[in-house]
Amino acid sequence: xxxxxxxxxxxxxxxxxxxxxxxxxxxxxxxxxxxxxxxxxxxxxxxxxxxxxxxxxxxxxxxxxxxxxxxxxxxxxxxxxxxxxxxxxxxxxxxxxxxxxxxxxxxxxxxxxxxxxxxxxxxxxxxxxxxxxxxxxxxxxxxxxxxxxxxxxxxxxxxxxxxxxxxxxxxxxxxxxxxxxxxxxxxxxxxxxxxxxxxxxxxxxxxxxxxxxxxxxxxxxxxxxxxxxxxxxxxxxxxxxxxxxxxxxxxxxxxxxxxxxxxxxxxxxxxxxxxxxxxxxxxxxxxxxxxxxxxxxxxxxx
Amino acid sequence: xxxxxxxxxxxxxxxxxxxxxxxxxxxxxxxxxxxxxxxxxxxxxxxxxxxxxxxxxxxxxxxxxxxxxxxxxxxxxxxxxxxxxxxxxxxxxxxxxxxxxxxxxxxxxxxxxxxxxxxxxxxxxxxxxxxxxxxxxxxxxxxxxxxxxxxxxxxxxxxxxxxxxxxxxxxxxxxxxxxxxxxxxxxxxxxxxxxxxxxxxxxxxxxxxxxxxxxxxxxxxxxxxxxxxxxxxxxxxxxxxxxxxxxxxxxxxxxxxxxxxxxxxxxxxxxxxxxxxxxxxxxxxxxxxxxxxxxxxxxxxxxxxxx
Amino acid sequence: xxxxxxxxxxxxxxxxxxxxxxxxxxxxxxxxxxxxxxxxxxxxxxxxxxxxxxxxxxxxxxxxxxxxxxxxxxxxxxxxxxxxxxxxxxxxxxxxxxxxxxxxxxxxxxxxxxxxxxxxxxxxxxxxxxxxxxxxxxxxxxxxxxxxxxxxxxxxxxxxxxxxxxxxxxxxxxxxxxxxxxxxxxxxxxxxxxxxxxxxxxxxxxxxxxxxxxxxxxxxxxxxxxxxxxxxxxxxxxxxxxxxxxxxxxxxxxxxxxxxxxxxxxxxxxxxxxxxxxxxxxxxxxxxxxxxxxxxxxxxxxxxx
Numbered sequence: 050x051x052x053x054x055x056x057x058x059x060x061x062x063x064x065x066x067x068x069x070x071x072x073x074x075x076x077x078x079x080x081x082x083x084x085x086x087x088x089x090x091x092x093x094x095x096x097x098x099x100x101x102x103x104x105x106x107x108x109x110x111x112x113x114x115x116x117x118x119x120x121x122x123x124x125x126x127x128x129x130x131x132x133x134x135x136x137x138x139x140x141x142x143x144x145x146x147x148x149x150x151x152x153x154x155x156x157x158x159x160x161x162x163x164x165x166x167x168x169x170x171x172x173x174x175x176x177x178x179x180x181x182x183x184x185x186x187x188x189x190x191x192x193x194x195x196x197x198x199x200x201x202x203x204x205x206x207x208x209x210x211x212x213x214x215x216x217x218x219x220x221x222x223x224x225x226x227x228x229x230x231x232x233x234x235x236x237x238x239x240x241x242x243x244x245x246x247x248x249x250x251x252x253x254x255x256x257x258x259x260x261x262x263x264x265x266x267x268x269x270x271x272x273x274x275x276x277x278x279x280x281x282x283x284x285x286x287x288x289x290x291x292x293x294x295x296x297x298x299x300x301x302x303x304x305x306x307x308x309x310x311x312x313x314x315x316x317x318x319x320x321x322x323x324x325x326x327x328x329x330x331x332x333x334x335x336x337x338x339x340x341x342x343x344x345x346x347x348x349x350x351x
Numbered sequence: 352x353x354x355x356x357x358x359x360x361x362x363x364x365x366x367x368x369x370x371x372x373x374x375x376x377x378x379x380x381x382x383x384x385x386x387x388x389x390x391x392x393x394x395x396x397x398x399x400x401x402x403x404x405x406x407x408x409x410x411x412x413x414x415x416x417x418x419x420x421x422x423x424x425x426x427x428x429x430x431x432x433x434x435x436x437x438x439x440x441x442x443x444x445x446x447x448x449x450x451x452x453x454x455x456x457x458x459x460x461x462x463x464x465x466x467x468x469x470x471x472x473x474x475x476x477x478x479x480x481x482x483x484x485x486x487x488x489x490x491x492x493x494x495x496x497x498x499x500x501x502x503x504x505x506x507x508x509x510x511x512x513x514x515x516x517x518x519x520x521x522x523x524x525x526x527x528x529x530x531x532x533x534x535x536x537x538x539x540x541x542x543x544x545x546x547x548x549x550x551x552x553x554x555x556x557x558x559x560x561x562x563x564x565x566x567x568x569x570x571x572x573x574x575x576x577x578x579x580x581x582x583x584x585x586x587x588x589x590x591x592x593x594x595x596x597x598x599x600x601x602x603x604x605x606x607x608x609x610x611x612x613x614x615x616x617x618x619x620x621x622x623x624x625x626x627x628x629x630x631x632x633x634x635x636x637x638x639x640x641x642x643x644x645x646x647x648x649x650x651x652x653x654x655x656x657x658x
Numbered sequence: 659x660x661x662x663x664x665x666x667x668x669x670x671x672x673x674x675x676x677x678x679x680x681x682x683x684x685x686x687x688x689x690x691x692x693x694x695x696x697x698x699x700x701x702x703x704x705x706x707x708x709x710x711x712x713x714x715x716x717x718x719x720x721x722x723x724x725x726x727x728x729x730x731x732x733x734x735x736x737x738x739x740x741x742x743x744x745x746x747x748x749x750x751x752x753x754x755x756x757x758x759x760x761x762x763x764x765x766x767x768x769x770x771x772x773x774x775x776x777x778x779x780x781x782x783x784x785x786x787x788x789x790x791x792x793x794x795x796x797x798x799x800x801x802x803x804x805x806x807x808x809x810x811x812x813x814x815x816x817x818x819x820x821x822x823x824x825x826x827x828x829x830x831x832x833x834x835x836x837x838x839x840x841x842x843x844x845x846x847x848x849x850x851x852x853x854x855x856x857x858x859x860x861x862x863x864x865x866x867x868x869x870x871x872x873x874x875x876x877x878x879x880x881x882x883x884x885x886x887x888x889x890x891x892x893x894x895x896x897x898x899x900x901x902x903x904x905x906x907x908x909x910x911x912x913x914x915x916x917x918x919x920x921x922x923x924x925x926x927x928x929x930x931x932x933x934x935x936x937x938x939x940x941x942x943x944x945x946x947x948x949x950x951x952x953x954x955x956x957x958x959x960x961x962x963x
Binding site for chain 3: 072079096
């Protein structure tokens with residue numbers, strides 16, 4: 050690799066020897082290309098936001114949030130979907146964060162790297178992170194909704210499936226946070242006679258909590274926008290009540306949007322856009338929470 | 352006659368329901384099935400819950416076949432269907448101890464639709480439909496001029512119900528002569544919006560869906576008249592009720608699990624529908640029941656619930 | 659503190675052992691998930707292949723598993739997946755790499771910290787929202803208007819590919835940027851010292867040095883495109899098509915699973931089992947791609963450690 054680098058530099062020198070105006074032109078075009086890339090990427094984001102807001106504008110009012118889904122577009126809202134999403138994502142977080150952080154502590158603080166089973170776990174988590182989410186939907190259909198657990202098409206089923214979806218990223222994010230804790234802290238604690246566990250519990254975890262919080266918030270926010278695996282377990286349903294338990298029927302915001310898109314009447318289209326704005330708003334809320342936690346943490350360090 | 356039915360409905364009971372609105376009812380009614388019937392039953396579910404806020408009604412759309420699948424293993428209380436229950440389906444139900452109780456809830460004119468910019472056709476014969484949709488046309492009939500030499504040279508794009516839907520079963524049986532027989536190179540969907548958006552977006556497209564979708568989306572797509580040998584008849588409430596819209600006029604069904612009907616909230620829902628069917632069909636732009644169908648429905652309900 | 663604690667050393671070690679095994683169990687749980695995935699796919703898929711021969715599945719080119727008579731030639735949905743992934747990468751690679759090079763080699767820190775949150779937002783847009791955007795804006799207003807060759811349908815693989823491409827731009831950008839940032843400063847300085855311009859250092863020094871990381875990012879982004887369900891389901895339609903024209907309707911493996919899942923096939927029927935067979939193929943493909951990308955990254959790491 051290093052060899053390639055020097056070789057490249059040599060080429061650069063070679064070009065320099067020939068024409069410098071040509072270089073300047075190429076440099077300028079290259080910079081233009083970079084600008085255009087950045088412009089398109091950010092422009093697309095802005096276009097999406099503008100498109101959603103302008104299309105959804107007529108329906109962006111309190112009634113959208115307070116009304117239940119309805120067959121009559123003028124009355125339809127997304128209250129049950131918002132509550133459904135809160136239930137499902139809340140449950141997902143409640144299961145995936147302790148499990149994920151626990152697994153991360155094991156891998157980062159306790160596990161011996163050279164053991165084959167620890168390497169297997171590590172490799173496996175990386176693999177799970179790249180499994181398409183719809184595959185988790187199949188697993189959920191076969192094992193959770195029906196089959197082994199037979200929980201039916203309920204809040205808990207959805208939460209378990211989404212737990213599987215986000216767990217690998219929760220583990221990965223928590224490990225990164227743990228890794229960022231300086232080793233001196235560990236050595237100091239161990240030197241004072243604390244056990245490994247006490248070191249983790251009293252020193253490492255408190256230092257890593259902001260990082261873990263940021264990482265896990267970002268990972269579970271993925272569950273909020275996820276639609277594909279839930280398509281397979283009956284979340285695409287007309288539900289006009291809020292969930293009242295883990296065994297309750299439910300719908301979630303992304304699938305309420307999917308439903309609005311699938312509705313034949315064109316009057317539902319602004320609703321799809323408006324509901325998307327609400328969903329993005331919730332997601333950005335979670336993101337800014339994560340950013341807030343991170344920035345507080347950074348200030349503390351300084 | 353239709354006018355009379357609708358008027359009677361408006362006079363009888365307005366938005367709310369007279370029956371089943373006793374309050375105090377609670378429980379869950381789980382409904383699944385046909386996408387054609389869904390718009391009708393979501394209106395019913397919504398209005399029912401307005402007077403019975405403690406009853407939870409969920410309406411999912413898995414298609415007629417998918418709905419029966421769940422119904423016959425006991426996952427749902429009510430199954431919506433755009434065709435009668437099939438023999439093998441009712442055998443599955445029986446094997447699982449589930450007794451389906453059939454109700455006709457509305458009528459429908461399965462409509463063949465084209466793009467508004469399509470200026471060369473306003474009526475198709477059943478044979479022409481068969482040429483478009485028959486299994487032997489797969490990969491062959493991809494242009495309007497192959498359907499009929501008088502049609503222009505224009506790509507033919509087909510959109511329609513997917514194989515889980517009763518609409519699919521009905522359409523294939525009536526147009527292609529055998530249930531389930533159809534070319535597979537069309538764009539199938541359990542969600543009729545795909546058909547609608549597809550036909551709206553393409554001059555050469557043809558699709559089929561329930562009349563309510565056509566009425567809800569006037570201007571975006573145009574329904575064609577159908578000629579089954581007695582001239583061109585357009586799909587409408589009148590032509591369905593007087594029986595002239597053949598072969599695509601049809602009743603729509605809902606199946607209750609007999610056991611579930613013993614539960615107060617499910618019975619209340621059934622009664623609510625029977626009492627408010629005219630308002631509901633009108634709101635959902637469906638073709639209401641004829642007087643005869645309505646009184647039959649009521650008698651059946653009384654018999655089963657012992658009321 | 660140490661002195662006081664020594665008294666309960668045994669208890670303390672018990673507590674430690676308890677937590678160690680609890681957390682170890684949680685970590686092993688993740689392996690259980692993989693086993694569960696493999697089992698839940700493999701068992702029904704084996705039943706599927708006892709009903710449908712492998713030679714039909716991989717040897718014929720007509721996919722209509724939910725019709726009667728059913729046909730199980732998987733190539734149309736494999737081709738749909740390939741089309742959409744290829745288009746997505748064609749969009750995301752130049753854009754994502756452009757953004758990455760800009761952020762890593764050109765942008766000031768301030769601009770970088772300004773741009774990054776926007777990329778994070780773009781990365782976080784739910785796919786159902788992107789699907790809405792694709793079906794009602796990208797396809798009708800952009801693709802159908804400006805695509806120069808052939809007609810584009812109301813639902814098109816082309817538009818789906820474009821939108822999936824937008825979805826994976828942040829993946830390509832941020833992973834590639836990480837790879838470029840990991841290139842030691844000394845290499846760049848060497849480049850500049852030899853008289854290279856910023857562009858020459860970026861393309862001739864940093865880019866090759868980060869290549870393995872960039873390739874891994876590409877593989878990962880590609881595997882996300884392969885598994886994307888909702889966008890393709892909404893934007894590309896549901897007709898499996900073996901075609902050379904990207905403007906036609908398409909179905910990918912993932913969108914077939916979503917489509918069949920909504921329709922709800924009778925449990926145990928061949929149609930139902932098809933979901934698992936396709937899921938297995940999808941799982942195997944993404945699994946292999948991931949192994950490849952891990953290998954590449956590993957080699958890349960060794961260089962600078």
